Amino acid sequence: MNPKSRVAEHVRVLPFSGIRKFFDIVASRKDVISLGVGEPDFDTPWTVREAAVFSLERGATHYTSNRGDPELRKSICRYVARQFGAEYDWDKETLVTVGVSEAIDVALRTIVNPGDEVLYHEPCFVSYRPSIILAGGVPVCVETRREDQFRLTRAMLEKAVTKKTRVLMLNFPCNPTGAVLGQKDVEDIADFCIRHDLLLLTDEIYAELTYDSKHVSFVSVPGMKERTIFLHGMSKAWAMTGFRIGYACAPAEISENMMKLHQYAIMSAPTTGQKAAAEALERGDAAVTEMVAEYNRRRNYLIAAFADMGVSCHTPAGAFYAFPYVGDLGISSEDFAMRFLEEKSVAVVPGDAFGQCGAGFLRCAYATGMDNIREAMARMGDFVAEIRAGKKK
Amino acid sequence: MDEVLNILKKNARTSVEDIAKMTRAKPEEIAARIAEYERTGAIRGYRTLIHENHLTEESVTAVIEVKVQPEREGGFDRIARRISGFPEVTNMYLMSGKFDLLLFVEGKNLREVASFVSERLATLDGVLSTGTHFMLKTYKEDGVLMDGEKIDDRLQVSP
Numbered sequence: 035m036n037p038k039s040r041v042a043e044h045v046r047v048l049p050f051s052g053i054r055k056f057f058d059i060v061a062s063r064k065d066v067i068s069l070g071v072g073e074p075d076f077d078t079p080w081t082v083r084e085a086a087v088f089s090l091e092r093g094a095t096h097y098t099s100n101r102g103d104p105e106l107r108k109s110i111c112r113y114v115a116r117q118f119g120a121e122y123d124w125d126k127e128t129l130v131t132v133g134v135s136e137a138i139d140v141a142l143r144t145i146v147n148p149g150d151e152v153l154y155h156e157p158c159f160v161s162y163r164p165s166i167i168l169a170g171g172v173p174v175c176v177e178t179r180r181e182d183q184f185r186l187t188r189a190m191l192e193k194a195v196t197k198k199t200r201v202l203m204l205n206f207p208c209n210p211t212g213a214v215l216g217q218k219d220v221e222d223i224a225d226f227c228i229r230h231d232l233l234l235l236t237d238e239i240y241a242e243l244t245y246d247s248k249h250v251s252f253v254s255v256p257g258m259k260e261r262t263i264f265l266h267g268m269s270k271a272w273a274m275t276g277f278r279i280g281y282a283c284a285p286a287e288i289s290e291n292m293m294k295l296h297q298y299a300i301m302s303a304p305t306t307g308q309k310a311a312a313e314a315l316e317r318g319d320a321a322v323t324e325m326v327a328e329y330n331r332r333r334n335y336l337i338a339a340f341a342d343m344g345v346s347c348h349t350p351a352g353a354f355y356a357f358p359y360v361g362d363l364g365i366s367s368e369d370f371a372m373r374f375l376e377e378k379s380v381a382v383v384p385g386d387a388f389g390q391c392g393a394g395f396l397r398c399a400y401a402t403g404m405d406n407i408r409e410a411m412a413r414m415g416d417f418v419a420e421i422r423a424g425k426k427k
Numbered sequence: 428m429d430e431v432l433n434i435l436k437k438n439a440r441t442s443v444e445d446i447a448k449m450t451r452a453k454p455e456e457i458a459a460r461i462a463e464y465e466r467t468g469a470i471r472g473y474r475t476l477i478h479e480n481h482l483t484e485e486s487v488t489a490v491i492e493v494k495v496q497p498e499r500e501g502g503f504d505r506i507a508r509r510i511s512g513f514p515e516v517t518n519m520y521l522m523s524g525k526f527d528l529l530l531f532v533e534g535k536n537l538r539e540v541a542s543f544v545s546e547r548l549a550t551l552d553g554v555l556s557t558g559t560h561f562m563l564k565t566y567k568e569d570g571v572l573m574d575g576e577k578i579d580d581r582l583q584v585s586p
């Protein structure tokens with residue numbers, strides 16, 4: 035306990051994100067090729083930007099209703115129905131948020147009672163654990179493994195569930211591992227939720243970005259909609275990170291109570307972003323398809339490049355991250371990332387920034403152009419060879 | 428379209444090795460496929476998009492609308508082939524609407540283009556009329572923006 039601090043204790047003890055630390059180091063250097071960026075390099079599709087400009091010209095610069103612009107909510111419900119096979123009421127079951135980031139926070143604070151255990155999987159997105167803690171929950175982490183392609187299995191969950199478990203929180207396709215779940219995985223985990231009467235908080239922000247099979251959403255499984263908060267947003271597949279639009283679809287009672295928190299903290303999501311999002315959902319499919327094709331080429335390139343340099347990497351089937359293993363080189367992820375940056379000017383993120391079990395791995399985002407990827411892989415090949423040579427000496 | 432063509436259409440300089448990696452195929456396989464595309468004419472050539480400011484030799488481009496008399500046998504094709512054979516004609520399309528052929532014609536200067544139109548093009552048998560427009564500035568070419576700079580102001584590391 036620090037008696038002098040004016041900061042609330044539960045906030046003061048919260049660790050900074052591991053990414054933050056690394057960001058400061060990278061920012062101090064010039065001419066870095068960065069595979070550390072967790073957002074698309076593509077321009078937001080022009081039709082979307084144009085719709086945003088048009089909305090400004092027309093003077094759509096005020097608050098929208100707390101839940102979000104009705105037109106956007108209707109678009110969201112049409113999109114979720116056609117892509118993920120679940121029908122939601124646009125008025126009572128849909129909430130537009132400031133990115134999925136806000137939706138995670140609001141959802142957890144709405145459903146977690148003090149002391150409730152929240153199951154989640156690591157390595158995972160940096161905000162999960164702190165968000166659970168800030169909501170008064172007890173985070174219970176399940177570690178996913180390379181042997182399973184970082185998929186989550188029912189057996190792992192059964193080991194971790196207790197009488198106090200209230201919520202399961204998932205993210206597939208997964209940041210940082212690129213893991214996806216298949217139909218059977220999803221059905222098994224859904225059944226697990228039903229058996230243990232858990233609420234499911236599923237962050238499917240990378241749903242469109244899958245390369246070997248179509249995404250399977252938890253809301254497509256019969257019996258799951260009633261116990262699921264489905265989170266999605268515009269940031270990734272539509273390259274709209276700066277517009278700050280996400281959404282949550284949930285049963286009416288939960289949605290209504292989430293809306294209260296959203297209303298008191300945020301009022302309404304940015305209006306320009308909402309107009310742009312509606313355009314993206316209605317007319318953005320072709321642009322998404324084109325970006326997915328390009329991500330796939332880069333992903334394939336990375337897989338081949340890692341194989342060439344003898345670095346083992348499970349096949350990332352979704353999102354835009356590869357998660358190679360370098361632990362067998364006798365160097366920690368953090369040392370690897372630091373030295374790689376210093377000696378070769380390439381930024382990757384140490385895997386343990388996403389949870390302890392990420393140690394030994396690196397997150398390499400392929401949300402950057404082919405030229406950068408090619409150069410970064412060439413330098414990584416050299417670097418890995420140098421480490422191996424150094425080890426032999 | 429085949430993925431190899433997709434990739435080359437975006438960047439003709441992508442190496443065979445890179446295409447192989449991007450498509451999870453063997454380099455020999457890709458090389459053979461490209462050779463086949465070149466042989467059959469599926470691939471007609473490779474070009475570089477150069478910004479007009481960097482074209483050192485002075486040149487002007489005219490867009491010309493041409494009305495022609497189609498023939499009973501062969502329709503527009505015979506006259507179109509005659510016109511498209513001229514080296515001055517860089518692009519040419521058969522159009523629906525008020526005119527038939529749309530030509531892009533390049534010359535060193537206005538006079539050269541004008542003389543091409545009046546002496547060579549307009550005098551061809553079957554050409555009924557021409558309408559010439561000179562191009563002033565290129566904003567976009569083959570899907571690539573030619574005006575303004577690209578900015579990437581993303582953070583270098585983000586979650």
Ligand SMILES: Cc1ncc(COP(=O)(O)O)c(C=O)c1O
Pocket residue numbers: 072132133134135136159205208209237239267268269275278279280586
């Ligand atoms: C798994 C996951 N969830 C949520 C987010 C937050 O996205 P946004 O707040 O931009 O919607 C990210 C962004 O990196 C993410 O990777």
